[in-house]
Amino acid sequence: MGYLTTHILDTTKGIAAVGVKIHLYKHTADGQRQRIHSTLSNNDGRCDQPLLQDDDFTVGVYELEFAIDEYFNHSDLPNNNDDTKTPSFLNTVVIRFGISDDNAHYHIPLLVSPYSYSTYRGS
Numbered sequence: 001m002g003y004l005t006t007h008i009l010d011t012t013k014g015i016a017a018v019g020v021k022i023h024l025y026k027h028t029a030d031g032q033r034q035r036i037h038s039t040l041s042n043n044d045g046r047c048d049q050p051l052l053q054d055d056d057f058t059v060g061v062y063e064l065e066f067a068i069d070e071y072f073n074h075s076d077l078p079n080n081n082d083d084t085k086t087p088s089f090l091n092t093v094v095i096r097f098g099i100s101d102d103n104a105h106y107h108i109p110l111l112v113s114p115y116s117y118s119t120y121r122g123s
Contacts (some may be wrong), residue, residue: 016045021067
């Protein structure tokens with residue numbers, strides 16, 4: 001059986017992003033999205049267990065949401081957004097992706113700073 005993992009790296013500091021809120025959604029046949037998992041990134045910027053695995057790991061379209069604004073608002077960067085009335089440049093980073101092989105390992109790394117992010121299908 002396949003499984004889904006993620007990893008978040010704070011490229012501003014060159015460290016793992018600890019304590020990032022993560023929500024996983026699955027898109028349903030009627031075009032809605034259903035939240036199926038929520039967690040926080042650990043001290044390694046990863047989750048303590050796969051986000052999706054076993055019988056829950058099925059072919060379909062999914063979204064990962066990362067609360068990046070909350071993470072950087074609580075960081076010690078000199079330009080962090082202390083004024084809650086002013087929105088951060090990046091708020092929630094959403095990555096929509098498809099799972100086409102229910103026997104594969106899908107790993108979605110997120111490399112993030114307060115002003116940019118990148119992702120790819122990792123191994």
